[in-house]
Amino acid sequence: xxxxxxxGLVLGTEEDWPSAFESIVRRLNGPIDHDGESHALLTERVTxxxxxxxxxxxxxxxIDRLAHWYTLSREWLKKVALMDDVYLLNNPFTxxxxxxxxxxxxxMRLGLKVPETWMVPHxxxxxxxxxPDMSKRYNLPFDLQQVAAQVGYPLFMKPFDGGAxxxxxxxxxxxxxxxxxxESGERLMHLQAAVDGFDVFARSLSIGAETLVVHFDPxxxxxxxxxxxxxxxxxxxxxxxxxxxxxxxxxxRWEFNSCETLIKNGEVYPIDYANAAPDLALTSLHYYxxxxxxxxxxxxxxxxxxxxxxxxxxxxxxxxxxxxxxxLSYEEKLGRYQAMAEDxxxxxxxxxxxGKHLPEIDExxxxxxxxxxxxxxxxxxxxxxxxxxxxxxxxxxYRGLLGAWVTDQA
Ligand SMILES: Nc1ncnc2c1ncn2[C@@H]1O[C@H](COP(=O)(O)OP(=O)(O)O)[C@@H](O)[C@H]1O
Ligand SMILES: [Mg+2]
Numbered sequence: 182x183x184x185x186x187x188x189g190l191v192l193g194t195e196e197d198w199p200s201a202f203e204s205i206v207r208r209l210n211g212p213i214d215h216d217g218e219s220h221a222l223l224t225e226r227v228t229x230x231x232x233x234x235x236x237x238x239x240x241x242x243x244i245d246r247l248a249h250w251y252t253l254s255r256e257w258l259k260k261v262a263l264m265d266d267v268y269l270l271n272n273p274f275t276x277x278x279x280x281x282x283x284x285x286x287x288x289m290r291l292g293l294k295v296p297e298t299w300m301v302p303h304x305x306x307x308x309x310x311x312x313p314d315m316s317k318r319y320n321l322p323f324d325l326q327q328v329a330a331q332v333g334y335p336l337f338m339k340p341f342d343g344g345a346x347x348x349x350x351x352x353x354x355x356x357x358x359x360x361x362x363x364e365s366g367e368r369l370m371h372l373q374a375a376v377d378g379f380d381v382f383a384r385s386l387s388i389g390a391e392t393l394v395v396h397f398d399p400x401x402x403x404x405x406x407x408x409x410x411x412x413x414x415x416x417x418x419x420x421x422x423x424x425x426x427x428x429x430x431x432x433x434r435w436e437f438n439s440c441e442t443l444i445k446n447g448e449v450y451p452i453d454y455a456n457a458a459p460d461l462a463l464t465s466l467h468y469y470x471x472x473x474x475x476x477x478x479x480x481x482x483x484x485x486x487x488x489x490x491x492x493x494x495x496x497x498x499x500x501x502x503x504x505x506x507x508x509l510s511y512e513e514k515l516g517r518y519q520a521m522a523e524d525x526x527x528x529x530x531x532x533x534x535x536g537k538h539l540p541e542i543d544e545x546x547x548x549x550x551x552x553x554x555x556x557x558x559x560x561x562x563x564x565x566x567x568x569x570x571x572x573x574x575x576x577x578x579y580r581g582l583l584g585a586w587v588t589d590q591a
Contacts, residue, residue, distance in 0.1 A: 183212040183221040186485035189240040189267075191227045191254050193247045197463040197562045199226065201474045202244075204554060208545045209478075213486055213538045220486045229253050234260055241485045242268040244437070244477065246458050249276070268484050268491045270389075270437040270477075275495070276457035279433055280342035282371065284455040287432065287497070291504035292514045293425060294450050296374040299328050300341060305367045325362055326355050328372060335375040340368045344456065351375060376450045379443040381413055385426040386439045386459060386466075386473060389480030390526035392426045393472055394419055397441070404575070409468045409582065414444065421449050424519045429454045431522035432500055434492060436480070463562050464575075467582040475546045483534050489527070496525075543590065551587045559583065 188206070190199050203224050212219040227243065229251075238261045248255035259274065261267035282300065289295050302320065306312050329336060329352075338361050339349040348368055350361050362370070384397035384407070396408040414422065426440040429451070439459035443450045461477075463470050483489065503509060503517045523529070535542065549555055563575045 183219040185221050185223055186241040187239050188222060188224045188481050188485065189227040189238075189243040190224060191243055191245040191247045191258070193251070195246065195462065196565070197558060198461040198470070198474060198477075200558050201463075201470070201549070201555070202477060204549055205474060205478050205542075205546060208549055209482075209539070210541050210545075213482065215486050215534075215538060222482060222485065227254075227257075229257070232257060232260070234264070238265050238267055240267050242270070242481055244270045244481065245273075246461070248273050249458050262491065262493060266490065268489065270480070271435050271457040272491060272493060274493055275434045276455070279455050279457075281339075281344075281453065281455045282341040284429070284433070285371075288429065288451060288454070291428070291432070291500055291518065292511055293428075294448055294511075296376055296450055296452065297332050298371050298373040299332055300369065300371055301325060301328055301362075303367055303369055304362055304365045307367065325358065329355065329358050332372045332374050335377055337373045337375055338362070338365065338370050339373065341371050342369075373452070376443040376445055376452065379445040379450075381444045383414060383422050383442050383444060383449075384439060385422055385442070386469070387426050387430050387435075387437070388473065388476040389436050389483070390523075390528040390531040391476045391480070392423045393469060393476075394422050394426075395469060404464050404467070404578075407466060407469055409585070418444060418447070418449065421515065424515045424522075425449060425451055426454070427522040427526070428500075428515070428518040431518075431525040432495075432497070433457075434495060436526075437477075462566075463559065463579070464566050467579055468586050470583070471546050471550050471586055475542060479535050479539060479542060480531075482539060483531050486538070487530075487534065547587055547590050550583055555583075556580070 190202070192199055206222050206224050209222070212221045240261070243258065243261065245254070245258060248258050255273050258269055262269055262272060262274065285295050285298055302323070306316065335351055335353045337349060337351055338358070340347065343349065348365065352358050352361055382397045382399055383394050385392050385394045394414065396410045396413040397406055398408055399406060422442050425442060429440055430436065430438050435457045437458065438454070439456045440454035441452050443452055461473055466473055499521065500518065503514050509517070559579050560576055563572050563579060567575050
């Protein structure tokens with residue numbers, strides 16, 4: 182009898198990647214034999230309802246794309262992590278605690294080239310009756326222009342805990358700074374030196390032990406930001422971007438995250454990497470969508486079948502010991518972090534496992550992407566994303582990109 186592993190999907194409104202994920206799992210060739218046992222994978226969409234804190238969940242692993250905005254699911258995830266050892270992508274204990282600000286701080290200490298960043302007090306203070314008295318005693322008057330002068334223009338003003346470009350502005354002079362600060366209201370903001378005139382924007386998407394680095398163009402509309410170009414980085418820079426992404430993920434225990442780096446004159450500047458539960462939409466990822474779904478399936482199978490344990494506790498001191506060592510160069514630090522990250526993700530064992538137990542996954546994914554089943558999903562996704570008049574053009578656009586991916590796999 183095969184041992185069943187149930188993979189739960191915690192979802193909001195999306196239909197594209199969950200359908201693709203379910204189809205690929207269904208198309209895999211039967212149970213997997215590992216360590217003398219036979220393992221079968223099943224998927225199920227998690228529904229939200231009252232729950233007994235002592236209830237025992239049926240899931241072995243849960244992939245979450247909802248908990249960042251729906252607290253019921255978030256608290257259910259915390260319960261199943263703490264009480265039931267359910268494996269989570271991602272672990273809410275880490276990503277809830279880790280704003281962009283905390284991630285900047287940790288990565289600065291580890292020696293990454295985070296641009297100069299300052300935090301400034303709220304323009305409009307928190308609405309609390311105790312604030313005026315506290316503030317009179319302890320809030321020092323400050324000169325915003327002076328802070329900006331230390332950071333240097335141009336700079337970016339952005340929320341310390343932001344996402345999705347909300348409230349992010351590029352500021353080129355003191356007048357604009359004043360106006361944008363006034364608009365920031367109750368949001369706590371960073372001022373960050375701009376990496377201006379960068380050569381490349383590289384966005385890396387990480388799923389478990391794998392990271393894909395894509396050339397990203399932030400000035401294009403949403404559907405056209407991921408560029409289908411290869412060799413846009415030298416092998417050394419490509420490896421550095423991957424090392425940075427895997428370090429961040431291993432450090433925070435994020436297994437499903439994206440990292441944004443700007444590359445200028447051969448230096449890699451990470452600017453945004455607390456993006457746990459990243460966008461997986463077919464309409465954003467297009468050519469890279471099959472890679473993402475396949476990697477998600479592989480990592481889920483690896484974790485459940487090998488009974489990998491999720492680690493809730495972090496291991497920051499071991500990383501800081503390297504970051505704090507004045508005798509190590511940037512390159513030496515990255516090398517050491519990478520070894521620790523590969524150890525954390527069991528990278529070698531993962532690749533061996535996939536070679537041995539999922540040899541058909543590449544072929545299964547190509548067959549699925551080339552199938553009428555996937556084409557129907559593509560058409561539905563375009564219909565639910567774009568206005569009617571633009572749908573025919575976008576259906577062809579995405580068919581072209583996914584067709585090119587299928588051709589490139591041959
Ligand atoms: N220091 C910077 N230098 C250059 N561009 C930046 C910098 N910070 C942010 N940006 C631009 O602003 C965008 C949004 O900022 P980001 O830090 O990624 O916030 P969010 O979490 O909202 O995505 C980035 O994708 C990039 O195009
Ligand atoms: Mg960003």
